[in-house]
Amino acid sequence: MIIPKNPKISDDQLAEVERIVEEFGCKIQVIEGAVQSIYAILGDERHELLINRIEGLEYIDRVDTIQSPHKLLDIRSELKNHKTVFGGVELGKRLLAIAGPCTIDPKDPNRFYETAEALKEAGAHALRGGVWKPRTNPYSYQGNDKALEILMEGSMRTGLPVNTEVMDERNLKLAMEAGVHMLQIGTRNALNYSLLRAVGQAIAGTDTVVLLKRGRHIGPINEFISAAEYIVNFGNPNVLLCPRGTLPNLEGYRNHPDESITPLLKEKTWAPVVVDPSHSVGKALYVEACSMAAVAYGADGLCIEANIDPVTGLGDDPKQAITPDAFRQLLIKCEAIWDLRS
Numbered sequence: 001m002i003i004p005k006n007p008k009i010s011d012d013q014l015a016e017v018e019r020i021v022e023e024f025g026c027k028i029q030v031i032e033g034a035v036q037s038i039y040a041i042l043g044d045e046r047h048e049l050l051i052n053r054i055e056g057l058e059y060i061d062r063v064d065t066i067q068s069p070h071k072l073l074d075i076r077s078e079l080k081n082h083k084t085v086f087g088g089v090e091l092g093k094r095l096l097a098i099a100g101p102c103t104i105d106p107k108d109p110n111r112f113y114e115t116a117e118a119l120k121e122a123g124a125h126a127l128r129g130g131v132w133k134p135r136t137n138p139y140s141y142q143g144n145d146k147a148l149e150i151l152m153e154g155s156m157r158t159g160l161p162v163n164t165e166v167m168d169e170r171n172l173k174l175a176m177e178a179g180v181h182m183l184q185i186g187t188r189n190a191l192n193y194s195l196l197r198a199v200g201q202a203i204a205g206t207d208t209v210v211l212l213k214r215g216r217h218i219g220p221i222n223e224f225i226s227a228a229e230y231i232v233n234f235g236n237p238n239v240l241l242c243p244r245g246t247l248p249n250l251e252g253y254r255n256h257p258d259e260s261i262t263p264l265l266k267e268k269t270w271a272p273v274v275v276d277p278s279h280s281v282g283k284a285l286y287v288e289a290c291s292m293a294a295v296a297y298g299a300d301g302l303c304i305e306a307n308i309d310p311v312t313g314l315g316d317d318p319k320q321a322i323t324p325d326a327f328r329q330l331l332i333k334c335e336a337i338w339d340l341r342s
């Protein structure tokens, strides 16, 4: 839909617009209003170049596209019937609960194994654990390949599938070779299109799941969904969208909690939503409330930082990890909210 700056465009201008859209196999249908005329594009109007060419004309205000830029992720796509199953949970049927430490300490494997057992016992369906870490401070602990072995051993001991973040193609290769069940794309790489493509290619033809976090610099919802489209485009639709808080932070919180975008996501896309309350609020004290809010908003799952002894953990754990006991209590409340929804 082309909206001109003035109520109408001249015949010459209309001819120019028609010539451009014809290059892309489209036509123009003029809709003359009493005050404002608009110019509908008939055909596939998603060509970025077409939109840029029209928006570049000095007499045009903007082009509003009706068709979704993310055709696979769109709620009307055939893929809406796709079911992602992870940790024995069919997404949408029951609340998926993923939990584990921010960072696996390679010098203390037992901490991860004990945390994993305790979280399983508290009701977790899957484990998380950071092997490679995106750190703001270049001198902070950056992760270690050794933690990958510990992650997989924790998976073997508990029988639970595991999630870990991959930041580059080297991490991706190692994680796929090790048999990591869920790859996390963190907030800093949420718009790293070459990594998104590499992950899409790597998981094609497998049942690996991707947890795609939302970029922390507030961006339009479509930008988030389009990032998922990059992955699904290679053939594996097991992508979970993860709101995890954005900037600017609310004073007192680490970020601006964004679990409230869940209903919006659900209106636009069929992809399940798994909220990360831990990075949203950044303090263990607020994690339960944020988790309950996420479930009330319609989230399909939660990914929570938890540690048997948060105070002595690595990375974010001293600030935001909860104990397995707190996780158990949180799950009981969140499941009660889930039951209210149906």
Ligand code: PEP
Residues within 6 Å of the ligand: 102, 130, 134, 165, 185, 186, 187, 188, 213, 244, 276, 279, 316
């Ligand atoms: C994490 O999960 O520990 C992490 C670094 O996530 P995010 O990308 O949301 O900051």
Ligand code: MN
Residues within 6 Å of the ligand: 102, 103, 279, 305, 315, 316
């Ligand atoms: Mn963390």
